[in-house]
Amino acid sequence: MTIHKEGYTSIALTVLVIFVINAVAHYFWSDHNWLIWLIYVVSFALFIIVLQFFRHPRRITSLNERQVICPADGKVVVIEETEEGEYFRDKRLQVSIFMSPINVHVNRNPVSGVVQYFKYHPGKYLVAWDPKSSTDNERTTVVVENKLGIPVLFRQIAGALARRIVWYVKEGDQVVQGEQFGFIKFGSRIDVFLPVGTPVNVNLGDVVKGGITVLATFE
Template sequence: MTIHKEGYKILFVLLCVLALANYAVRYFLPVNELAQQLALIASLIIYLLVLQFFRNPKVSVNVDQNLILAPADGKVVVIEDTEESEYFKSERKQISIFMSPLNVHVCRTPVGGLVKYFKYHAGKYLVAWHPKSSTENERTTLVVELANGVEILVRQIAGAVARRIKWYVAEDQKLMQGQEYGFIKFGSRLDVFLPVDAEINVNIGDVTKGGRTVIATLN
Protein backbone atom coordinates (compact mmCIF):
# COMPACT_ATOMS: atom_id res chain seq x y z
CA MET A 1 0.00 0.00 0.00
CA THR A 2 1.34 3.41 -1.00
CA ILE A 3 0.10 7.00 -0.70
CA HIS A 4 -1.06 8.66 -3.90
CA LYS A 5 0.95 11.65 -5.11
CA GLU A 6 -2.15 13.85 -4.98
CA GLY A 7 -2.11 13.50 -1.20
CA TYR A 8 1.46 14.60 -0.48
CA LYS A 9 0.82 18.33 -0.18
CA ILE A 10 -2.51 17.99 1.63
CA LEU A 11 -1.12 15.53 4.15
CA PHE A 12 1.91 17.72 4.85
CA VAL A 13 -0.20 20.85 5.35
CA LEU A 14 -2.67 18.95 7.53
CA LEU A 15 0.15 17.58 9.66
CA CYS A 16 1.47 21.10 10.23
CA VAL A 17 -1.99 22.46 11.10
CA LEU A 18 -2.72 19.65 13.55
CA ALA A 19 0.72 20.00 15.15
CA LEU A 20 0.11 23.74 15.65
CA ALA A 21 -3.35 23.05 17.06
CA ASN A 22 -1.95 20.62 19.61
CA TYR A 23 0.81 23.06 20.51
CA ALA A 24 -1.81 25.77 21.04
CA VAL A 25 -3.83 23.52 23.36
CA ARG A 26 -0.73 22.76 25.43
CA TYR A 27 0.28 26.43 25.50
CA PHE A 28 -3.10 27.85 26.53
CA LEU A 29 -4.19 24.91 28.70
CA PRO A 30 -0.92 23.72 30.24
CA VAL A 31 -2.55 22.05 33.24
CA ASN A 32 -5.55 20.54 31.48
CA GLU A 33 -4.24 17.11 30.57
CA LEU A 34 -7.67 15.88 29.49
CA ALA A 35 -7.98 18.63 26.87
CA GLN A 36 -4.48 17.86 25.61
CA GLN A 37 -5.24 14.16 25.30
CA LEU A 38 -8.56 14.78 23.54
CA ALA A 39 -6.89 17.17 21.11
CA LEU A 40 -4.21 14.59 20.33
CA ILE A 41 -6.74 11.79 19.82
CA ALA A 42 -8.92 13.98 17.59
CA SER A 43 -5.87 14.97 15.54
CA LEU A 44 -4.83 11.35 15.04
CA ILE A 45 -8.34 10.36 13.94
CA ILE A 46 -8.58 13.26 11.47
CA TYR A 47 -5.15 12.55 10.03
CA LEU A 48 -5.78 8.82 9.64
CA LEU A 49 -9.12 9.46 7.90
CA VAL A 50 -7.48 11.76 5.36
CA LEU A 51 -4.50 9.41 5.02
CA GLN A 52 -6.72 6.45 4.13
CA PHE A 53 -8.47 8.53 1.48
CA PHE A 54 -5.18 8.87 -0.44
CA ARG A 55 -4.22 5.20 -0.24
CA ASN A 56 -3.14 3.73 -3.57
CA PRO A 57 -3.12 -0.07 -3.48
CA LYS A 58 -1.37 -2.09 -6.15
CA VAL A 59 -3.82 -3.62 -8.63
CA SER A 60 -3.20 -6.69 -10.77
CA VAL A 61 -5.17 -6.28 -14.00
CA ASN A 62 -6.21 -9.27 -16.12
CA VAL A 63 -6.18 -7.69 -19.59
CA ASP A 64 -9.02 -8.77 -21.87
CA GLN A 65 -10.35 -6.39 -24.50
CA ASN A 66 -13.74 -8.11 -24.51
CA LEU A 67 -14.25 -7.12 -20.89
CA ILE A 68 -15.08 -3.68 -19.50
CA LEU A 69 -13.47 -3.14 -16.11
CA ALA A 70 -14.75 -0.85 -13.37
CA PRO A 71 -12.97 2.53 -13.60
CA ALA A 72 -12.98 2.96 -9.81
CA ASP A 73 -13.84 1.50 -6.42
CA GLY A 74 -17.41 2.31 -5.41
CA LYS A 75 -21.04 1.30 -5.76
CA VAL A 76 -23.12 0.95 -8.92
CA VAL A 77 -25.88 3.56 -8.75
CA VAL A 78 -27.11 3.76 -12.36
CA ILE A 79 -27.64 1.21 -15.13
CA GLU A 80 -29.73 2.53 -18.00
CA ASP A 81 -30.08 3.17 -21.71
CA THR A 82 -29.51 6.85 -22.39
CA GLU A 83 -28.63 9.39 -25.06
CA GLU A 84 -24.95 10.41 -24.83
CA SER A 85 -24.98 13.95 -26.20
CA GLU A 86 -21.36 15.12 -26.00
CA TYR A 87 -19.41 12.70 -28.20
CA PHE A 88 -21.48 9.82 -29.54
CA LYS A 89 -24.73 11.77 -29.91
CA SER A 90 -26.57 8.46 -29.93
CA GLU A 91 -28.04 5.88 -27.57
CA ARG A 92 -25.64 4.11 -25.22
CA LYS A 93 -25.74 1.93 -22.14
CA GLN A 94 -24.64 3.86 -19.07
CA ILE A 95 -23.16 2.47 -15.86
CA SER A 96 -22.47 4.94 -13.06
CA ILE A 97 -20.28 4.23 -10.03
CA PHE A 98 -20.46 6.41 -6.92
CA MET A 99 -17.30 6.79 -4.83
CA SER A 100 -17.72 7.67 -1.16
CA PRO A 101 -14.92 9.36 0.82
CA LEU A 102 -13.99 5.90 2.14
CA ASN A 103 -13.24 4.46 -1.31
CA VAL A 104 -9.93 4.45 -3.16
CA HIS A 105 -10.19 7.41 -5.54
CA VAL A 106 -7.81 6.38 -8.29
CA CYS A 107 -9.56 6.44 -11.70
CA ARG A 108 -8.61 3.65 -14.12
CA THR A 109 -9.32 3.07 -17.81
CA PRO A 110 -12.03 0.42 -18.33
CA VAL A 111 -10.34 -0.70 -21.58
CA GLY A 112 -7.00 -0.30 -23.29
CA GLY A 113 -6.53 1.58 -26.52
CA LEU A 114 -6.01 4.99 -28.11
CA VAL A 115 -7.37 8.19 -26.58
CA LYS A 116 -9.61 9.54 -29.34
CA TYR A 117 -11.14 12.39 -27.35
CA PHE A 118 -10.52 14.15 -24.07
CA LYS A 119 -12.10 17.29 -22.69
CA TYR A 120 -12.37 19.06 -19.34
CA HIS A 121 -15.61 20.89 -18.52
CA ALA A 122 -15.97 23.46 -15.76
CA GLY A 123 -19.36 23.26 -14.10
CA LYS A 124 -21.54 23.04 -11.03
CA TYR A 125 -21.10 20.93 -7.90
CA LEU A 126 -24.43 19.16 -7.56
CA VAL A 127 -24.47 16.05 -5.39
CA ALA A 128 -22.97 13.19 -7.40
CA TRP A 129 -26.20 11.18 -7.53
CA HIS A 130 -28.20 14.08 -9.00
CA PRO A 131 -29.52 13.14 -12.49
CA LYS A 132 -28.04 16.30 -14.03
CA SER A 133 -24.58 15.92 -12.45
CA SER A 134 -23.36 13.98 -15.51
CA THR A 135 -23.98 16.95 -17.81
CA GLU A 136 -23.83 20.02 -15.54
CA ASN A 137 -21.11 19.34 -12.94
CA GLU A 138 -17.39 19.88 -13.33
CA ARG A 139 -16.23 16.83 -15.27
CA THR A 140 -13.86 15.28 -17.78
CA THR A 141 -14.78 13.13 -20.75
CA LEU A 142 -12.40 10.45 -22.02
CA VAL A 143 -13.03 8.28 -25.09
CA VAL A 144 -10.81 5.25 -25.68
CA GLU A 145 -10.83 3.39 -29.00
CA LEU A 146 -10.09 -0.33 -28.87
CA ALA A 147 -8.08 -2.14 -31.55
CA ASN A 148 -11.33 -3.38 -33.12
CA GLY A 149 -12.66 0.19 -33.47
CA VAL A 150 -15.16 0.07 -30.60
CA GLU A 151 -15.16 3.26 -28.53
CA ILE A 152 -15.82 3.47 -24.79
CA LEU A 153 -16.50 6.74 -22.97
CA VAL A 154 -15.73 7.28 -19.29
CA ARG A 155 -16.53 10.48 -17.44
CA GLN A 156 -15.12 11.79 -14.15
CA ILE A 157 -17.74 13.88 -12.33
CA ALA A 158 -17.15 16.18 -9.37
CA GLY A 159 -19.71 16.23 -6.57
CA ALA A 160 -20.80 18.54 -3.78
CA VAL A 161 -17.64 17.72 -1.80
CA ALA A 162 -15.25 16.58 -4.54
CA ARG A 163 -14.00 19.70 -6.28
CA ARG A 164 -10.60 18.59 -7.46
CA ILE A 165 -10.52 16.44 -10.56
CA LYS A 166 -7.05 15.39 -11.74
CA TRP A 167 -6.19 13.68 -15.01
CA TYR A 168 -3.01 12.37 -16.63
CA VAL A 169 -4.08 11.73 -20.23
CA ALA A 170 -4.20 13.53 -23.57
CA GLU A 171 -5.59 12.81 -27.03
CA ASP A 172 -3.62 10.33 -29.17
CA GLN A 173 -2.10 8.74 -26.07
CA LYS A 174 -2.12 4.94 -25.80
CA LEU A 175 -3.50 3.50 -22.58
CA MET A 176 -3.31 0.05 -21.05
CA GLN A 177 -6.48 -1.53 -19.67
CA GLY A 178 -6.77 -0.69 -15.97
CA GLN A 179 -4.12 2.03 -16.20
CA GLU A 180 -4.47 4.95 -13.79
CA TYR A 181 -5.60 8.01 -15.69
CA GLY A 182 -6.90 10.34 -12.98
CA PHE A 183 -7.93 11.00 -9.41
CA ILE A 184 -10.91 12.70 -7.77
CA LYS A 185 -10.47 14.16 -4.29
CA PHE A 186 -13.05 13.43 -1.60
CA GLY A 187 -15.83 11.44 -3.22
CA SER A 188 -17.65 11.62 -6.55
CA ARG A 189 -18.81 9.51 -9.49
CA LEU A 190 -17.71 7.97 -12.77
CA ASP A 191 -19.99 7.24 -15.73
CA VAL A 192 -19.16 4.65 -18.38
CA PHE A 193 -20.97 4.69 -21.75
CA LEU A 194 -21.02 1.43 -23.70
CA PRO A 195 -22.41 0.13 -27.00
CA VAL A 196 -26.10 -0.76 -26.74
CA ASP A 197 -25.36 -4.44 -27.35
CA ALA A 198 -22.91 -4.72 -24.45
CA GLU A 199 -23.83 -7.31 -21.82
CA ILE A 200 -24.04 -5.79 -18.34
CA ASN A 201 -22.39 -7.89 -15.61
CA VAL A 202 -23.36 -5.85 -12.54
CA ASN A 203 -26.54 -4.79 -10.77
CA ILE A 204 -27.59 -1.64 -8.93
CA GLY A 205 -25.99 -1.63 -5.49
CA ASP A 206 -23.04 -3.88 -6.44
CA VAL A 207 -19.65 -2.88 -5.02
CA THR A 208 -16.87 -2.50 -7.58
CA LYS A 209 -13.08 -2.57 -7.46
CA GLY A 210 -11.27 -0.37 -9.95
CA GLY A 211 -9.36 -2.35 -12.59
CA ARG A 212 -10.67 -5.68 -11.27
CA THR A 213 -14.47 -5.86 -11.34
CA VAL A 214 -15.91 -6.76 -14.75
CA ILE A 215 -18.89 -4.45 -15.23
CA ALA A 216 -19.75 -5.45 -18.82
CA THR A 217 -18.81 -7.68 -21.73
CA LEU A 218 -18.58 -6.59 -25.36
CA ASN A 219 -20.42 -8.69 -27.94
Protein backbone atom coordinates in the same frame (compact mmCIF):
# COMPACT_ATOMS: atom_id res chain seq x y z
CA MET B 1 0.00 -0.27 -0.33
CA THR B 2 1.50 3.13 -1.11
CA ILE B 3 0.38 6.76 -0.87
CA HIS B 4 -0.72 8.40 -4.11
CA LYS B 5 1.34 11.36 -5.31
CA GLU B 6 -1.78 13.55 -5.29
CA GLY B 7 -1.88 13.21 -1.51
CA TYR B 8 1.56 14.56 -0.62
CA THR B 9 0.50 18.21 -0.34
CA SER B 10 -2.78 17.46 1.44
CA ILE B 11 -1.06 15.19 3.96
CA ALA B 12 1.66 17.77 4.61
CA LEU B 13 -0.95 20.49 5.19
CA THR B 14 -2.88 18.20 7.51
CA VAL B 15 0.23 17.53 9.58
CA LEU B 16 0.93 21.29 9.75
CA VAL B 17 -2.63 22.06 10.88
CA ILE B 18 -2.49 19.30 13.52
CA PHE B 19 0.85 20.62 14.81
CA VAL B 20 -0.48 24.18 15.11
CA ILE B 21 -3.71 23.09 16.83
CA ASN B 22 -1.83 20.95 19.35
CA ALA B 23 0.74 23.69 20.01
CA VAL B 24 -2.03 26.23 20.66
CA ALA B 25 -3.87 23.77 22.91
CA HIS B 26 -0.75 23.14 24.99
CA TYR B 27 -0.06 26.87 25.30
CA PHE B 28 -3.56 27.89 26.44
CA TRP B 29 -5.02 24.76 28.08
CA SER B 30 -2.06 22.75 29.35
CA ASP B 31 -3.79 22.26 32.72
CA HIS B 32 -6.88 20.71 31.12
CA ASN B 33 -5.69 17.13 30.56
CA TRP B 34 -9.04 15.84 29.29
CA LEU B 35 -9.14 18.55 26.62
CA ILE B 36 -5.55 17.88 25.54
CA TRP B 37 -6.27 14.17 25.17
CA LEU B 38 -9.47 14.89 23.26
CA ILE B 39 -7.49 17.04 20.81
CA TYR B 40 -4.90 14.22 20.50
CA VAL B 41 -7.64 11.73 19.58
CA VAL B 42 -9.33 14.07 17.08
CA SER B 43 -5.94 14.94 15.54
CA PHE B 44 -5.02 11.28 15.13
CA ALA B 45 -8.41 10.47 13.60
CA LEU B 46 -8.09 13.37 11.14
CA PHE B 47 -4.62 12.22 10.09
CA ILE B 48 -5.77 8.63 9.52
CA ILE B 49 -8.83 9.76 7.51
CA VAL B 50 -6.71 11.91 5.18
CA LEU B 51 -4.01 9.24 4.91
CA GLN B 52 -6.43 6.45 3.97
CA PHE B 53 -8.10 8.61 1.38
CA PHE B 54 -4.88 8.82 -0.64
CA ARG B 55 -3.96 5.14 -0.40
CA HIS B 56 -2.88 3.59 -3.68
CA PRO B 57 -3.20 -0.20 -3.57
CA ARG B 58 -1.42 -2.27 -6.19
CA ARG B 59 -3.92 -3.85 -8.57
CA ILE B 60 -3.18 -6.48 -11.24
CA THR B 61 -5.65 -6.29 -14.13
CA SER B 62 -6.26 -9.27 -16.39
CA LEU B 63 -6.14 -7.62 -19.83
CA ASN B 64 -9.01 -8.59 -22.11
CA GLU B 65 -10.13 -6.66 -25.21
CA ARG B 66 -13.70 -7.93 -24.84
CA GLN B 67 -14.08 -6.80 -21.24
CA VAL B 68 -14.77 -3.37 -19.74
CA ILE B 69 -13.02 -3.11 -16.39
CA CYS B 70 -14.39 -0.96 -13.56
CA PRO B 71 -12.58 2.43 -13.56
CA ALA B 72 -12.91 3.06 -9.80
CA ASP B 73 -13.76 1.60 -6.41
CA GLY B 74 -17.29 2.26 -5.19
CA LYS B 75 -20.92 1.26 -5.65
CA VAL B 76 -22.92 0.84 -8.86
CA VAL B 77 -25.68 3.48 -8.72
CA VAL B 78 -26.91 3.65 -12.34
CA ILE B 79 -27.48 1.06 -15.09
CA GLU B 80 -29.72 2.50 -17.78
CA GLU B 81 -30.07 3.51 -21.41
CA THR B 82 -29.69 7.25 -21.84
CA GLU B 83 -28.94 9.90 -24.43
CA GLU B 84 -25.22 10.79 -24.48
CA GLY B 85 -25.15 14.33 -25.84
CA GLU B 86 -21.49 15.35 -25.82
CA TYR B 87 -19.65 12.90 -28.09
CA PHE B 88 -21.87 10.10 -29.43
CA ARG B 89 -25.10 12.13 -29.55
CA ASP B 90 -27.19 8.97 -29.49
CA LYS B 91 -28.50 6.31 -27.13
CA ARG B 92 -25.90 4.59 -24.92
CA LEU B 93 -25.89 2.23 -21.98
CA GLN B 94 -24.72 4.15 -18.91
CA VAL B 95 -23.11 2.46 -15.90
CA SER B 96 -22.20 4.79 -13.02
CA ILE B 97 -20.00 4.18 -9.97
CA PHE B 98 -20.30 6.37 -6.88
CA MET B 99 -17.11 6.80 -4.85
CA SER B 100 -17.57 7.72 -1.18
CA PRO B 101 -14.81 9.51 0.78
CA ILE B 102 -13.65 6.16 2.21
CA ASN B 103 -13.07 4.56 -1.21
CA VAL B 104 -9.78 4.43 -3.10
CA HIS B 105 -9.98 7.36 -5.53
CA VAL B 106 -7.51 6.28 -8.20
CA ASN B 107 -9.23 6.22 -11.61
CA ARG B 108 -8.24 3.44 -14.02
CA ASN B 109 -8.69 2.89 -17.77
CA PRO B 110 -11.65 0.55 -18.39
CA VAL B 111 -10.26 -0.53 -21.78
CA SER B 112 -6.98 -0.46 -23.68
CA GLY B 113 -6.75 1.61 -26.85
CA VAL B 114 -6.23 5.09 -28.25
CA VAL B 115 -7.72 8.23 -26.69
CA GLN B 116 -9.93 9.61 -29.44
CA TYR B 117 -11.41 12.48 -27.44
CA PHE B 118 -10.71 14.38 -24.23
CA LYS B 119 -12.34 17.47 -22.76
CA TYR B 120 -12.39 19.17 -19.36
CA HIS B 121 -15.60 20.96 -18.33
CA PRO B 122 -15.72 23.43 -15.43
CA GLY B 123 -19.05 23.32 -13.65
CA LYS B 124 -21.09 23.05 -10.46
CA TYR B 125 -20.62 20.80 -7.42
CA LEU B 126 -23.96 19.07 -7.04
CA VAL B 127 -24.02 15.88 -4.98
CA ALA B 128 -22.58 13.07 -7.11
CA TRP B 129 -25.79 10.99 -7.11
CA ASP B 130 -27.85 13.85 -8.58
CA PRO B 131 -28.70 12.91 -12.22
CA LYS B 132 -27.81 16.46 -13.31
CA SER B 133 -24.26 16.06 -11.98
CA SER B 134 -23.37 14.13 -15.15
CA THR B 135 -23.95 17.24 -17.28
CA ASP B 136 -23.72 20.20 -14.87
CA ASN B 137 -20.82 19.40 -12.54
CA GLU B 138 -17.10 19.90 -13.06
CA ARG B 139 -16.04 16.88 -15.11
CA THR B 140 -13.79 15.38 -17.74
CA THR B 141 -14.84 13.25 -20.70
CA VAL B 142 -12.52 10.62 -22.19
CA VAL B 143 -13.25 8.38 -25.18
CA VAL B 144 -10.98 5.38 -25.85
CA GLU B 145 -11.40 3.15 -28.89
CA ASN B 146 -10.17 -0.40 -28.34
CA LYS B 147 -8.64 -2.80 -30.88
CA LEU B 148 -12.11 -4.13 -31.72
CA GLY B 149 -13.02 -0.64 -32.94
CA ILE B 150 -15.48 -0.09 -30.07
CA PRO B 151 -15.36 3.39 -28.49
CA VAL B 152 -15.96 3.60 -24.73
CA LEU B 153 -16.70 6.95 -23.08
CA PHE B 154 -15.93 7.46 -19.40
CA ARG B 155 -16.44 10.60 -17.39
CA GLN B 156 -14.93 11.83 -14.11
CA ILE B 157 -17.52 13.86 -12.20
CA ALA B 158 -16.81 16.07 -9.19
CA GLY B 159 -19.18 15.81 -6.23
CA ALA B 160 -20.20 18.18 -3.45
CA LEU B 161 -16.89 17.61 -1.64
CA ALA B 162 -14.65 16.84 -4.61
CA ARG B 163 -13.17 20.14 -5.78
CA ARG B 164 -10.26 18.89 -7.80
CA ILE B 165 -10.19 16.48 -10.72
CA VAL B 166 -6.80 15.29 -11.96
CA TRP B 167 -6.17 13.55 -15.28
CA TYR B 168 -3.07 12.10 -16.96
CA VAL B 169 -4.30 11.52 -20.52
CA LYS B 170 -4.73 13.53 -23.71
CA GLU B 171 -6.00 12.88 -27.22
CA GLY B 172 -3.80 10.48 -29.19
CA ASP B 173 -2.42 8.68 -26.12
CA GLN B 174 -2.21 4.89 -26.15
CA VAL B 175 -3.61 3.69 -22.82
CA VAL B 176 -3.60 0.31 -21.11
CA GLN B 177 -6.56 -1.28 -19.37
CA GLY B 178 -6.26 -1.04 -15.58
CA GLU B 179 -3.57 1.66 -15.53
CA GLN B 180 -4.48 4.94 -13.84
CA PHE B 181 -5.73 7.81 -15.94
CA GLY B 182 -6.67 10.21 -13.13
CA PHE B 183 -7.68 10.93 -9.56
CA ILE B 184 -10.58 12.76 -7.88
CA LYS B 185 -10.36 14.14 -4.34
CA PHE B 186 -12.97 13.52 -1.63
CA GLY B 187 -15.95 11.65 -3.04
CA SER B 188 -17.22 11.67 -6.60
CA ARG B 189 -18.59 9.58 -9.45
CA ILE B 190 -17.54 7.99 -12.75
CA ASP B 191 -19.94 7.33 -15.63
CA VAL B 192 -19.15 4.74 -18.33
CA PHE B 193 -21.06 4.80 -21.64
CA LEU B 194 -21.25 1.61 -23.72
CA PRO B 195 -23.05 0.58 -26.91
CA VAL B 196 -26.71 -0.25 -26.28
CA GLY B 197 -27.14 -3.99 -25.81
CA THR B 198 -23.73 -4.59 -24.25
CA PRO B 199 -24.11 -7.36 -21.63
CA VAL B 200 -23.50 -5.92 -18.15
CA ASN B 201 -21.78 -8.05 -15.51
CA VAL B 202 -22.85 -6.03 -12.44
CA ASN B 203 -26.10 -5.09 -10.74
CA LEU B 204 -27.36 -1.95 -9.03
CA GLY B 205 -25.92 -1.69 -5.53
CA ASP B 206 -22.91 -3.92 -6.23
CA VAL B 207 -19.65 -2.90 -4.58
CA VAL B 208 -16.92 -2.85 -7.23
CA LYS B 209 -13.13 -2.53 -7.39
CA GLY B 210 -11.24 -0.42 -9.89
CA GLY B 211 -8.99 -2.43 -12.16
CA ILE B 212 -10.52 -5.72 -10.99
CA THR B 213 -14.30 -5.92 -11.41
CA VAL B 214 -15.60 -6.61 -14.92
CA LEU B 215 -18.40 -4.12 -15.66
CA ALA B 216 -19.41 -5.48 -19.06
CA THR B 217 -18.36 -7.87 -21.83
CA PHE B 218 -18.52 -7.15 -25.55
CA GLU B 219 -20.11 -9.94 -27.57
